[in-house]
Amino acid sequence: MKDNILLEVKNLKKYFYLRSGFFFQRSSGIVKAVDGINFYIRKGETFGLVGESGCGKSTTARVILRLIAPTGGEAMYNNTDLFKLNRTQMFKTRREIQIIFQDPYASLSPRMTIGDIISEPLEIHKIDDKKRRIEKVKNLLEVVGLNPEHINRYPHEFSGGQRQRVGVARALALTPKLLLCDEPVSALDVSVQAQILNLLSGLQKEFNLTYLFIAHDLSVVKHVSDRVGVMYLGKLVEVAKSSDLYKKPLHPYTMGLLSAIPIPDPKLERKRKRIVLEGDVPSPIDPPSGCRFHPRCPNAKDICSNKEPELKNYSGDKDEHLAACFFAGKPI
């Protein structure tokens, strides 16, 4: 069942400590951005993480790459714990794990040509001499569908979609095995979004890549992912095969989320009954007791506010379908 695993995240935690006061800083609260999540990604598959803003999905990606330090837990990459590696070891491992950022406007330096941007990872890791690097960059530009002759242009000369292609090329420069895609298409228009999604899935096949795909748009995540994890306030509430998640969601939050997304099909929408979740996402500084979703949950009982439900498998066959709910599967 759990064979061929490339990355396994165990009990991952990231807390941010808030401080107030200027001279005598006191701790004024803890933001539990990611609070004990477990998931794994098989080689060559795409694992999607969805959730609304502030649920901790981007933090998860950043902690895995150790762009920010983890508070606790393990991230087993090819059977080594990324969190236990020292600086040089981590530096080396980062060659295999790369990230694509959300905003193609902010993630490319405006003062560097796209050639410099894409070859920078190669320079940092001292791969090839200058001449061969240029060859490589030109090759990469072609792979992501840009004109290699534009190697000396600056980011502002490109459109949003083209910039995101540059971001993809930069991530591919070191021929990584695992690509963390942090909202790679949410800043783009639909027609361009589709181009980038196609590019990513093409590259996956071509280079045998494994993706962690993070997005707030469930329909995008469902389209690209083999399996999907749904996050709410720093916790994973449901993990399932992407088609199962849509067909038979078990967690009430997933049900609400699915129902909230309008489908671009007017006839269907007229028939569809909508469940609108009430209230706002609570603050992660002082999350609700027990199940974090209970204040918004139409199914909540006493037990939900007292005890925290664990992720349990509800599937009979070989594909796991995990949900963290005492009344999993009960319609809302």
Added chain:
Amino acid sequence: MSTNNKLLEVKDLKTYFFTDYGTVKAVDGVSFSLKKGETLGIVGETGSGKSVTALSILRLIPKPSGKIVGGKIIFNGKNILEMDLKSLQNFRGNRISMIFQDPMTSLNPVFTIGNQIMESVILHQRLSKKSAKNEAMKLLELVGISEARKRLSSYPHEFSGGMRQRVMIAMAIANTPDILIADEPTTALDVTIQAQILELIDELKHKTNSSIILITHDLGVVAKYARRVMVMYAGKPVEFSEVDNIYYKALHPYTMGLMNSITRLDEERRGKLKPIKGSPPSLIDLPKGCIFRNRCNYSIDKCSKRYPPMVEIKKGHFVACYRSEEMMENKIVRKN
């Protein structure tokens, strides 16, 4: 429907921005009409001119760079573009009001919520401060904010994004306008909050019997709420019809391409999406002829000569494409 229930009529609207780099034709010949009580959707990608269309209706185009250079906007028999400043102020926020995209920046951070709602009530309904306060409280309750009395003295930063958008809606409906323009009202919000806000707008529409212009890039939202849809591309309308025609019988290649580009929640994982090739043109340097021709799979010689006019290809279905007739009669094989 008869033609005399047109509440608003926009005719050949042209709004240009004059910049150092050249003239940006943000809106270039938009025409549509809005019926009483209907929800009209305007869809398009970034830079297609949907927001500028909305701002033009309220004459809120930033000066001096922007200017409405042509067209008519007829509301209740009067041309908005010819109104003097005083009558414009009387009608803005009163007969037609607007909900903006970003609730974080469209509320004033230094005034209380109550103050900001009361402002428009006092201005247009000439109420006393006390009755305006009562009115503001009722409005807050109407948009689903609990403990309205207490909330009147809160500042915008004390509200979440969804709540702020509710406040914006309260301000917009304060004078029961005939037309509510919602410019990407939920783009900045999370999905579950988006559903709440859209349901609220729809509910209020039925209560007050106002018309809505819903501007969005989300084809799902349009499918759910709009009755008629105008698709815009690079400042021009390309297709305009009943929502079902747009989704199931689209005739313009751009609309068809858009529909093929979206990921759908209710579909099995598909192989590949079929995106439109290339990216939208710069509005300064538009191609001659049809603006979509460079990205189009069906372009013919004619397309590079002159922009195709918007024609009513069948009743209530307008398309700006030379090949729409062939497309409708299935004489061309759809490539997407």
